[in-house]
Amino acid sequence: MMKRFLLAAAGCTMLAGVAHAEGELNIYNWGNYTSPDVVKKFEEKYKVKVTVTDYDSNDTALAKVRAGGHGFDMVVPSGNFMPIWIKEGLLLEARPDQMENFKNVDPQWVNVDYDPGRHYSVPWQWGTVGVSVRTDKYKGDINTWGIIFNTPDELKGKVNVVPEMNDVIDAAIKYNGGKHCSMDKEILKKARDTLVAAKPNWVAMEYSTIEKMVKGDYLATSDWNGSALRQRLQNPDIKYGYPKEGFTYWMDNLSILKDAKNAENAKLFMNFVMDPENAAGLSAFARYANGIAGSDKFMPADMKDAPELNVPAESQPHGEFATACPPEAVEIYTKIWTELMK
Amino acid sequence: MTDPSAPSAQRVIDEARARDVRSRWLLSAPALAIIFFAAIGPLFVVLIYSFMQKGDYGDVKPWTFSTDGWFNVLFERDLFDDTLGLAWANLVIFWRSVKLSVITTVVTLLLGFPTAYFISTRPEHRRDLWLFLITIPFWTNLLIRTFAIQEVVRNEGIVNSALIGLGLIHEPIQIMFTDTAILLGMVYVYLPLMVLPLYASMEKIDFRLVEAGYDLYATRFAVLRRIIIPLVKPGIVAGSILVFIPSLGAYVTPKLLGGGKNMMLGNLIELQFGQGRNWPLGSALSIFLMIIVMAALLVYVRNASDSGGRHG
Numbered sequence: 154m155m156k157r158f159l160l161a162a163a164g165c166t167m168l169a170g171v172a173h174a175e176g177e178l179n180i181y182n183w184g185n186y187t188s189p190d191v192v193k194k195f196e197e198k199y200k201v202k203v204t205v206t207d208y209d210s211n212d213t214a215l216a217k218v219r220a221g222g223h224g225f226d227m228v229v230p231s232g233n234f235m236p237i238w239i240k241e242g243l244l245l246e247a248r249p250d251q252m253e254n255f256k257n258v259d260p261q262w263v264n265v266d267y268d269p270g271r272h273y274s275v276p277w278q279w280g281t282v283g284v285s286v287r288t289d290k291y292k293g294d295i296n297t298w299g300i301i302f303n304t305p306d307e308l309k310g311k312v313n314v315v316p317e318m319n320d321v322i323d324a325a326i327k328y329n330g331g332k333h334c335s336m337d338k339e340i341l342k343k344a345r346d347t348l349v350a351a352k353p354n355w356v357a358m359e360y361s362t363i364e365k366m367v368k369g370d371y372l373a374t375s376d377w378n379g380s381a382l383r384q385r386l387q388n389p390d391i392k393y394g395y396p397k398e399g400f401t402y403w404m405d406n407l408s409i410l411k412d413a414k415n416a417e418n419a420k421l422f423m424n425f426v427m428d429p430e431n432a433a434g435l436s437a438f439a440r441y442a443n444g445i446a447g448s449d450k451f452m453p454a455d456m457k458d459a460p461e462l463n464v465p466a467e468s469q470p471h472g473e474f475a476t477a478c479p480p481e482a483v484e485i486y487t488k489i490w491t492e493l494m495k
Numbered sequence: 496m497t498d499p500s501a502p503s504a505q506r507v508i509d510e511a512r513a514r515d516v517r518s519r520w521l522l523s524a525p526a527l528a529i530i531f532f533a534a535i536g537p538l539f540v541v542l543i544y545s546f547m548q549k550g551d552y553g554d555v556k557p558w559t560f561s562t563d564g565w566f567n568v569l570f571e572r573d574l575f576d577d578t579l580g581l582a583w584a585n586l587v588i589f590w591r592s593v594k595l596s597v598i599t600t601v602v603t604l605l606l607g608f609p610t611a612y613f614i615s616t617r618p619e620h621r622r623d624l625w626l627f628l629i630t631i632p633f634w635t636n637l638l639i640r641t642f643a644i645q646e647v648v649r650n651e652g653i654v655n656s657a658l659i660g661l662g663l664i665h666e667p668i669q670i671m672f673t674d675t676a677i678l679l680g681m682v683y684v685y686l687p688l689m690v691l692p693l694y695a696s697m698e699k700i701d702f703r704l705v706e707a708g709y710d711l712y713a714t715r716f717a718v719l720r721r722i723i724i725p726l727v728k729p730g731i732v733a734g735s736i737l738v739f740i741p742s743l744g745a746y747v748t749p750k751l752l753g754g755g756k757n758m759m760l761g762n763l764i765e766l767q768f769g770q771g772r773n774w775p776l777g778s779a780l781s782i783f784l785m786i787i788v789m790a791a792l793l794v795y796v797r798n799a800s801d802s803g804g805r806h807g
Contacts, residue, residue, distance in 0.1 A: 212770040216553045237552050310669060316755060318770055342575045357672045357754025369650050370671060480551060488574050491771050492584070 175200040178418040181218070181225035183405065184209055184360065186278070188438030195425050201418050209360045210317055218243055218410060226413035227422065229277050229405045233319050235267035236477045238408065245409040247420055249275045254427035262404065262444040267477055274406035275423050276444030278379070278435060281464065281472065282320045282401050284394045285366060285381040286373040295394030296468065298328040300373050302347050304354040313365065313374035316358040318490045319475065320401070321348070324375065327399035334478035336485065345489045352493065366391055377403075379440035382461040393461045395468035401475040404444065538782075545778035553772045564775025568783055585763065585780075592760040593787075595674060596742035599681040603689040603738050604731065606682070611693035611730070612723075615700070626694065629687050637684060641751045644680050645671065648752070672754035680748040685741065689734040696730030697723075732799045739795075740788055760784050 176199075180187060184207035192203050206225065208214040211234040217223055219241065230238050238244050249255055250263075250271045262276045286295045291307045299305075302325065304312050314321060323333060325347050331340035359365070362374045367387045376384075381393035407426060409419040425431055432443040433451030442462055449457070456462055464472060478486070545564045547555040571582040614625040632640060647653045648670040655667040670676050700723065708718040724731070746761035753759070758766070760780065767777030 210770055212553065212772065216769055219552075219554055241552070313754075316770065338575065345574065352756070355756060356669070357756050359755045369667075484551070485574070487772055491773065492574060494766055494771065 176418050178203045179225045180205045180227045182229045186439050188435050191434040226415045226419045232267045232404045233475050233477045244273045245411045247409045249423050252424045254424050257445050259446045274408040277405045277407045278441035279404035280378040280441040285376040288392045289390040290372045296397050298324050298396040302328050302351045308373045309354045311372035312355045313357045313371040315375050322486045334482050336482050348493045378461040382440040403475045541778045549773050564779040567776045568779050588763050599742045600735050600739045602682050603686050607689035615697040676752040677749045680752045685738045688737040692733035693730040696727045700726050
């Protein structure tokens with residue numbers, strides 16, 4: 154939430170610079186995720202006043218937008234939530250695939266299963282879910298979900314878990330030998346028991362990991378790779394592990410809301426972030442990869458061979474893209490999750 | 496013979512009275528409308544939602560009656576073997592909320608009482624300055640003050656660094672993300688709400704009564720117990736209510752200092768509208784919280800007025 158303040162403050166200073174805005178654009182995005190520099194560049198180019206509001210989970214965003222009266226134009230759901238957004242009729246079919254800069258989208262991110270041919274969304278950032286560990290405090294193997302689910306003594310009571318339902322349940326399923334979107338009752342029961350048994354060893358379940366890892370409030374956390382990279386840049390002892398039981402790839406997707414009041418500006422912004430230089434700008438802030446071909450040459454030097462962004466060869470077979478699970482599976486996951494969160 | 500003017504006089508009076516009643520209703524209509532639409536109406540929405548079936552991705556299935564929301568406040572079915580049991584997780588959170596709120600109230604009372612006494616015994620022209628100092632924390636947003644407490648209690652925070660620096664401890668003590676941290680935050684935040692009503696009733700004390708007590712050979716403790724406390728009782732009641740009720744529904748403090756794991760009722764309710772995807776349960780919990788508050792208030796006010804009567 155501190156980040157929310159900083160961003161809001163940054164937003165205010167940016168707004169002050171644009172004296173004669175010709176329009177507005179309200180972006181609803183994950184916290185600490187929207188590059189102020191790219192936003193400023195967009196504002197100056199199109200004379201549009203941009204307001205960024207943060208959310209901390211896919212569910213929060215979905216609940217708020219469904220409730221209506223939100224006033225947002227754009228949202229950035231993860232791939233596994235995209236089918237819900239589309240099915241519930243919340244997104245505008247903006248046809249970004251017909252936009253000028255669409256040619257820059259890396260072909261592997263065009264025909265994604267949640268938005269085939271990209272009729273609704275464009276890539277924002279993509280990355281992996283793994284574990285981030287203070288290796289000066291724990292010397293063992295960090296390439297395992299055991300850090301979270303069978304916490305070593307050195308880390309007990311110092312572990313955080315980022316409370317993103319799909320990530321956590323997926324990890325627990327894989328830790329018990331199951332597959333992504335598993336509906337095997339035996340595996341799910343084991344996953345539930347693993348989670349419930351592990352929770353007493355956790356100190357918190359929070360999203361804001363960067364500052365707290367750096368300041369030593371946590372010694373380990375489940376995390377996203379870009380977040381782990383930002384931690385390492387502030388404290389070189391923090392390393393990112395790719396769990397050998399299986400880790401997931403994800404992508405967040407910039408989309409326009411059906412009831413957007415500034416749909417034209419939103420389309421301009423969509424096209425804007427598909428420009429390689431701007432996409433690199435997003436990455437330079439959030440520290441994730443962006444799915445736009447040709448953005449490499451604009452990326453900051455410290456990202457080019459960062460271990461957080463380049464999955465080591467021996468870990469590559471363990472990775473899998475997080476597709477949307479069928480509703481029946483999600484229903485059980487939600488029940489396990491509620492039981493865990495209570 | 497009847498007086499022909501009598502019925503008409505009666506009629507005039509009746510009409511005047513009717514007009515009076517009408518205009519009174521008309522004049523109070525805006526206030527009543529605001530109370531209904533802004534306060535009671537939304538509560539009805541919450542009540543109705545608590546009796547509907549939950550939707551797949553949050554929200555509710557419109558107009559499908561279900562008592563699951565209320566059922567799940569206290570009971571739950573096991574996910575895999577379907578056995579029925581008490582919802583221990585909820586009960587633990589209720590207990591934590593009530594416990595922390597009571598402790599917060601007691602601690603703020605213990606700290607606030609001497610503070611208010613100190614202020615009210617200062618010379619009159621100085622009291623305003625002291626009161627002004629008490630209100631300073633209100634100048635800053637609650638969220639910012641809570642973040643400031645994080646800086647105090649975190650492992651590399653002021654308290655732990657100082658203790659390590661003094662050589663008293665070698666490893667930081669885990670304060671952040673514990674009930675202690677939540678308690679500390681709530682006491683800090685709600686203390687002024689206790690001091691102000693206490694001061695308001697202490698200011699009115701006629702200190703000649705205290706002198707009279709000493710003249711009659713009362714000990715200091717007897718003066719406090721028999722004279723001062725009965726006189727400031729309204730302040731104690733008001734302060735306790737002002738602290739206890741917001742504590743019970745506290746959201747920001749447990750969220751930031753409890754780390755999302757040590758939840759209180761406010762956080763449990765919020766969870767149902769987000770990741771929990773169970774709006775009926777969230778609605779039922781909200782109303783349940785209101786019932787607890789009302790019950791606590793009734794018990795408290797009744798006891799307080801009873802014992803007040805004895806001293807009176």
